[in-house]
Amino acid sequence: MKTVLVTGGCGLIGQHICSGLLKKGYAVVAADVEAGMYNEGKLNYTFVQCRPSDKNTYAEIFEKYEINVMIHAACTVDNDFGPIVDDKEVSESKQCDKFIYRYAMTTESVEKVILISTDKVYDFPKTREPIREDADIKTTSNYAIMKYESEKALISEMQHHKNIMVCITRVSPVYTFNFIDNLVAKITDPKDGTKFVSGKGQYGFQFCCVHNLVDFILCFVKNADDMQYAGIYNVSDKLLTTAADIISFMRENHSLGTVLQKSGGGALSKIKGIFGGNKEEKTNYRYLDMSKLENNNMLDNTKAMKLANFRWDIHNTK
Numbered sequence: 001m002k003t004v005l006v007t008g009g010c011g012l013i014g015q016h017i018c019s020g021l022l023k024k025g026y027a028v029v030a031a032d033v034e035a036g037m038y039n040e041g042k043l044n045y046t047f048v049q050c051r052p053s054d055k056n057t058y059a060e061i062f063e064k065y066e067i068n069v070m071i072h073a074a075c076t077v078d079n080d081f082g083p084i085v086d087d088k089e090v091s092e093s094k095q096c097d098k099f100i101y102r103y104a105m106t107t108e109s110v111e112k113v114i115l116i117s118t119d120k121v122y123d124f125p126k127t128r129e130p131i132r133e134d135a136d137i138k139t140t141s142n143y144a145i146m147k148y149e150s151e152k153a154l155i156s157e158m159q160h161h162k163n164i165m166v167c168i169t170r171v172s173p174v175y176t177f178n179f180i181d182n183l184v185a186k187i188t189d190p191k192d193g194t195k196f197v198s199g200k201g202q203y204g205f206q207f208c209c210v211h212n213l214v215d216f217i218l219c220f221v222k223n224a225d226d227m228q229y230a231g232i233y234n235v236s237d238k239l240l241t242t243a244a245d246i247i248s249f250m251r252e253n254h255s256l257g258t259v260l261q262k263s264g265g266g267a268l269s270k271i272k273g274i275f276g277g278n279k280e281e282k283t284n285y286r287y288l289d290m291s292k293l294e295n296n297n298m299l300d301n302t303k304a305m306k307l308a309n310f311r312w313d314i315h316n317t318k
């Protein structure tokens with residue numbers, strides 16, 4: 001039985017990763033600030049309480065357990081952090097990265113290291129061409145900067161330990177049936193908090209059902225048996241989710257309230273774009289940039305789909 005360390009293992013993303021691993025027969029060590037109930041009491045599950053910056057506790061984890069795979073989900077919004085990422089969060093992430101990669105890659109038993117990053121590192125183009133893993137980078141928000149720095153720290157450490165298989169997952173904003181914050185943010189006017197749709201809402205956003213992310217990680221842990229699998233992967237739903245889809249989903253399964261219909265055709269986003277530059281865009285992960293409202297930017301997840309079939313979406317999520 002192989003043992004997997006999941007940092008941030010009790011957050012939204014981390015707890016589902018741990019659950020999937022346990023179901024597949026792995027032993028799991030979950031490290032997080034606070035314990036979660038989701039996997040408590042399950043066979044082969046161990047919880048260790050620590051902050052991401054707790055160097056000594058992480059050292060003890062690597063000494064005590066024979067870790068074969070590390071999944072670094074700590075310092076991830078919707079996992080350990082909320083939507084506001086300020087200097088404190090950025091600093092804590094850097095502290096963690098300084099030692100966690102070194103510990104993992106100097107431990108003889110470790111075979112793979114997987115980092116949960118974000119698609120926010122990309123420079124989203126004005127065109128609708130799918131964004132591939134080698135696309136231009138533009139880190140304009142604190143969260144994007146924090147995660148890109150974490151990627152670079154991992155790649156830098158990897159240069160000295162090329163026998164360790166490294167996987168960086170650039171994940172779109174996540175959701176489940178009950179975790180809907182990222183969905184609702186796309187139909188919420190950041191100026192006044194009203195729910196709205198532009199035109200008929202046929203413009204789309206790229207999301208990632210948490211269960212698609214878990215499926216990819218499980219497939220990578222089990223089936224990536226050659227260094228050709230190392231690298232960066234875009235992980236997301238197969239198709240875009242439209243604003244109209246979000247409204248229908250919310251009305252069928254949750255409370256929504258009044259939704260205003262505003263003029264479409266790009267006029268709204270152009271006007272809002274003139275008055276952009278709100279400092280909240282830099283700190284708030286869920287801030288809706290109205291100037292990019294109808295871009296329909298989509299990730300090319302062809303590479304990741306060679307390992308996993310992304311079968312979950314807003315219509316069948318659980």
